[in-house]
Amino acid sequence: MTTLTNGASQNRHQIEEAYGSAFLSIIDTIERGDMYGVVTEGPVHSLTEKMNIDTSSRVLDLCCGIGGPARLIAKKYGSEVVGVDISEFNIQEARKRTQQANLSDKVRFQRADVLDLTFKDESFTHVFGCDAWVYIQNKGELYQQAAKLLVADGILGFTDFRVLNPKNTTYWWENIFGTHYIETAETYENLLQTSGFTILDHTDITRMAIDGLVETAGRMIARRDALHANPGPQVYCMMHEFIMTLVHDYIFGNLRHGGYMCKKQQ
Ligand SMILES: C[S@@+](CC[C@H](N)C(=O)[O-])C[C@H]1O[C@@H](n2cnc3c(N)ncnc32)[C@H](O)[C@@H]1O
Numbered sequence: 216m217t218t219l220t221n222g223a224s225q226n227r228h229q230i231e232e233a234y235g236s237a238f239l240s241i242i243d244t245i246e247r248g249d250m251y252g253v254v255t256e257g258p259v260h261s262l263t264e265k266m267n268i269d270t271s272s273r274v275l276d277l278c279c280g281i282g283g284p285a286r287l288i289a290k291k292y293g294s295e296v297v298g299v300d301i302s303e304f305n306i307q308e309a310r311k312r313t314q315q316a317n318l319s320d321k322v323r324f325q326r327a328d329v330l331d332l333t334f335k336d337e338s339f340t341h342v343f344g345c346d347a348w349v350y351i352q353n354k355g356e357l358y359q360q361a362a363k364l365l366v367a368d369g370i371l372g373f374t375d376f377r378v379l380n381p382k383n384t385t386y387w388w389e390n391i392f393g394t395h396y397i398e399t400a401e402t403y404e405n406l407l408q409t410s411g412f413t414i415l416d417h418t419d420i421t422r423m424a425i426d427g428l429v430e431t432a433g434r435m436i437a438r439r440d441a442l443h444a445n446p447g448p449q450v451y452c453m454m455h456e457f458i459m460t461l462v463h464d465y466i467f468g469n470l471r472h473g474g475y476m477c478k479k480q481q
Pocket residue numbers: 222223224230231234249250251252253277278279280281282283284299300301302305327328329330344345346347350351
């Protein structure tokens with residue numbers, strides 16, 4: 216197992232494979248609304264409701280996957296959304312699905328590492344992220360970049376994993392999804408504050424994460440025959456075990472899930 220020091224960009228091929236066609240066929244077969252994260256539409260709605268997004272907003276979705284949350288935001292609030300993801304496969308799929316949803320005038324995508332963005336300062340009113348910044352080791356750099364890209368009073372909202380015990384941050388899904396860096400709530404909060412944000416709201420959404428995962432596992436079981444045909448029994452079993460181990464670790468272990476809403480400091 217390789218230990219990487221610089222976030223997901225060096226880990227890109229493993230990320231692309233993990234979130235590639237096999238993963239997508241599971242998401243599609245179980246009709247998971249184009250959502251790649253642990254949380255599904257409910258928690259994304261709960262977070263975005265607090266973010267004051269409207270038709271005049273320009274939202275940046277960092278690590279957008281195939282664009283499920285980005286399209287949800289554009290459809291619900293009529294805002295513009297720009298999604299960025301490191302995987303070419305995801306970006307192509309995101310564009311295709313956005314065209315099919317007739318949202319291409321509102322939602323655009325760009326392939327890039329989120330630590331290496333070229334947007335002008337103050338280009339966005341909101342920065343959003345859903346269960347993905349865990350891949351970035353230097354979260355302070357990510358938050359500082361978000362602060363630069365936001366207008367004065369701009370809003371940062373995201374959901375992500377967190378751990379209770381800082382000593383146990385090496386996690387077991389490294390083999391599937393690559394190196395990742397889960398921090399404690401205190402670490403996220405310190406980094407957000409020193410990166411120029413005031414935290415407006417922090418909600419523990421572990422219960423929602425568990426409910427979403429249990430529902431996902433149930434849908435997988437209900438469509439087991441289709442999933443055994445594609446992507447095949449091995450991937451099916453691996454994904455099932457992954458989901459159930461996550462549920463176990465949320466209930467009995469060191470893992471929790473959080474939603475954050477912050478405002479750029481003046
Ligand atoms: C769990 S998925 C979440 C996707 C999306 N937010 C959603 O909820 O559907 C994590 C995503 O992060 C992307 N990713 C990981 N590291 C990245 C990086 N350094 N820059 C851009 N995207 C990255 C992966 O390609 C993957 O699409």
